Amino acid sequence: MCGIIGYVGDKEAAPILLESLKKLEYRGYDSFGFATLYEGNICVHKDVGRISEHKNLNLPGKIGISHSRWATHGGVTKENSHPHMDCKNQIVVVHNGIVENYQELKKELLGRGHKFRSQTDTEVIAHLIEEDLGSGFEAAVKKALSRIEGRYALVVMEKGSDELIAVRRGSPLIIGAGEHENFVASDIPAFLERTRNVMYLDDNEMAVLTRTGVRFCNIQTGEETKKRIIRIEWDAEQAKKGDYPHFMLKEIMEQKETIMRAINQDEREIQNIADEINKAFGTFFVGCGTAGKVCLAGEYIFSKVAKKHVNFVVGSEFPNYHHFLKPRTLMITISQSGETADVLEAVEVAKKEGVKVISLVNVMGSTLDRVSDHTFLINAGPEKAVASTKATTAQLALVTLLAYASAGKLEEGKRLLMETASAVNDMLNPRYEAHIKKLAEKLKDEPNIYIIGRSLNFPIALESAIKIQEVSRIHAEGFAGGELKHGPLALIHNGTPCIALIANDEVKKDVISNAMEAKARGAYIIGISPESNEIFDYWIKVPDAGNASPIVNIIPVQILAYHLGVLKGLDPDYCVNLAKSVTVK
Numbered sequence: 001m002c003g004i005i006g007y008v009g010d011k012e013a014a015p016i017l018l019e020s021l022k023k024l025e026y027r028g029y030d031s032f033g034f035a036t037l038y039e040g041n042i043c044v045h046k047d048v049g050r051i052s053e054h055k056n057l058n059l060p061g062k063i064g065i066s067h068s069r070w071a072t073h074g075g076v077t078k079e080n081s082h083p084h085m086d087c088k089n090q091i092v093v094v095h096n097g098i099v100e101n102y103q104e105l106k107k108e109l110l111g112r113g114h115k116f117r118s119q120t121d122t123e124v125i126a127h128l129i130e131e132d133l134g135s136g137f138e139a140a141v142k143k144a145l146s147r148i149e150g151r152y153a154l155v156v157m158e159k160g161s162d163e164l165i166a167v168r169r170g171s172p173l174i175i176g177a178g179e180h181e182n183f184v185a186s187d188i189p190a191f192l193e194r195t196r197n198v199m200y201l202d203d204n205e206m207a208v209l210t211r212t213g214v215r216f217c218n219i220q221t222g223e224e225t226k227k228r229i230i231r232i233e234w235d236a237e238q239a240k241k242g243d244y245p246h247f248m249l250k251e252i253m254e255q256k257e258t259i260m261r262a263i264n265q266d267e268r269e270i271q272n273i274a275d276e277i278n279k280a281f282g283t284f285f286v287g288c289g290t291a292g293k294v295c296l297a298g299e300y301i302f303s304k305v306a307k308k309h310v311n312f313v314v315g316s317e318f319p320n321y322h323h324f325l326k327p328r329t330l331m332i333t334i335s336q337s338g339e340t341a342d343v344l345e346a347v348e349v350a351k352k353e354g355v356k357v358i359s360l361v362n363v364m365g366s367t368l369d370r371v372s373d374h375t376f377l378i379n380a381g382p383e384k385a386v387a388s389t390k391a392t393t394a395q396l397a398l399v400t401l402l403a404y405a406s407a408g409k410l411e412e413g414k415r416l417l418m419e420t421a422s423a424v425n426d427m428l429n430p431r432y433e434a435h436i437k438k439l440a441e442k443l444k445d446e447p448n449i450y451i452i453g454r455s456l457n458f459p460i461a462l463e464s465a466i467k468i469q470e471v472s473r474i475h476a477e478g479f480a481g482g483e484l485k486h487g488p489l490a491l492i493h494n495g496t497p498c499i500a501l502i503a504n505d506e507v508k509k510d511v512i513s514n515a516m517e518a519k520a521r522g523a524y525i526i527g528i529s530p531e532s533n534e535i536f537d538y539w540i541k542v543p544d545a546g547n548a549s550p551i552v553n554i555i556p557v558q559i560l561a562y563h564l565g566v567l568k569g570l571d572p573d574y575c576v577n578l579a580k581s582v583t584v585k
């Protein structure tokens with residue numbers, strides 16, 4: 001969703017903000033803006049487009065804020081880009097989130113004579129602060145925020161002040177504590193090359209940053225809060241593309257190691273949580289987008305491996321299930337970012353009913369990591385491409401391990417996943433990629449691609465469709481093989497590409513039959529399978545991974561989606577209209 005970075009220190013702010021904002025581009029890439037403070041005046045620069053293509057920023061001053069936007073309220077225009085200011089240009093604000101009551105606030109402010117320059121919800125914050133500036137900068141921000149409903153992260157600067165004020169409620173904000181300089185950002189890579197010392201803001205917490213220090217307080221009680229400095233051990237290099245043309249390809253290739261890292265967990269903790277799942281009065285797996293598809297895969301994996309029924313509910317729909325929650329119910333959330341608003345809201349609903357929350361998260365220190373009763377970090381390293389790849393397979397591996405532990409077969413599960421990780425290592429070679437690229441060349445102008453799978457690979461058919469849609473903008477749909485004859489067959493004609501995800505399992509024959517039904521109507525069958533079959537027009541071989549087949553079957557589709565995107569002239573890292581971390585409802 002949007003990316004924020006603020007700087008105050010003894011260096012020129014603009015070059016630092018420009019470089020740092022580029023590292024947050026994955027959070028929002030339709031427009032951007034900067035504001036610095038110089039000799040008591042606010043200087044602003046905004047533009048529409050990609051920040052990565054912006055070369056110079058000629059704004060003077062050693063304190064400043066900036067923002068990369070993913071539009072929610074108001075179209076993609078220069079006026080709607082952040083930062084936003086009040087009527088007298090005294091206050092400048094960058095904001096991530098949604099002011100849910102902005103319409104009534106705007107009406108009120110217009111009634112009192114305020115002049116608005118944008119269609120955004122954010123601008124009301126600047127005008128609200130303006131009204132109370134007489135009581136001091138900090139007090140005015142607190143007062144304004146007491147009127148605002150919704151989740152947000154925001155950073156404010158005042159003309160004439162040497163302070164940056166940052167406040168968080170529901171959306172991430174992290175302080176980077178440097179020497180003679182301090183940073184505030186939506187994510188750590190923004191400042192990691194300048195400082196490894198971070199402090200996570202909590203909800204309803206305000207940080208006041210100056211060149212020499214940062215103080216914290218709770219905006220509701222006014223009490224000062226103390227923060228612990230956490231040292232980040234991972235490397236800034238990990239969050240860079242290296243020799244790869246795109247993050248997505250780098251992250252696909254990293255699956256050579258990430259599956260192994262995901263299962264490298266404390267076995268006692270895995271067993272304890274698996275035992276809790278066995279005893280729970282209902283277990284809900286909750287996630288959104290790709291992570292949601294991993295949750296659905298979890299439902300199948302638990303059923304098959306542990307003969308245990310767990311329920312998948314998509315994050316935004318979870319509140320409808322609150323009737324079924326009891327204190328002995330368990331919630332397992334899966335999220336790469338740990339910041340997806342719909343998942344966080346689901347956690348709030350669950351916690352109100354006394355439900356214990358376990359999370360599988362990639363980003364350490366994320367909101368989900370901190371609000372959960374227990375977190376398993378999947379340790380995939382920073383994932384920057386909007387379309388999730390390495391986090392997906394790491395999540396699948398961990399869910400599989402939990403299912404095996406729940407069946408009392410942890411060692412067997414670990415062995416299976418280690419063998420799978422090693423098979424993935426062998427699979428991800430240049431020849432394999434070239435074979436899939438050849439298929440992408442054939443499919444790039446197709447308007448539709450259909451994907452079928454059954455059992456463990458039905459959720460993977462759904463995830464395959466998401467991958468192709470996001471990255472190549474080709475219409476793609478996934479179905480349970482058996483459903484093909486209940487509608488989708490009507491869409492198949494001569495040459496329609498149909499991908500069949502086939503594992504060496506008890507449903508193999510059925511998926512082959514379903515693929516035959518499509519072939520009889522002219523479909524071009526792409527088999528993703530350990531063995532070839534005469535009905536395949538194109539075969540992509542995958543290792544025979546048994547119950548870990550979802551992991552090996554999604555990887556060729558990730559590579560296909562990547563090459564389809566590149567061949568169509570799209571940037572596979574920045575899917576059109578989508579954001580990496582969706583921090584709004």
Ligand code: G6P
Pocket residue numbers: 288289290291292334335336337338339340343386387388578579580581582
């Ligand atoms: C967005 C991303 C997806 C991701 C989903 C959930 O839609 O584009 O790649 O799967 O959010 O994100 P999370 O961080 O919770 O896994």
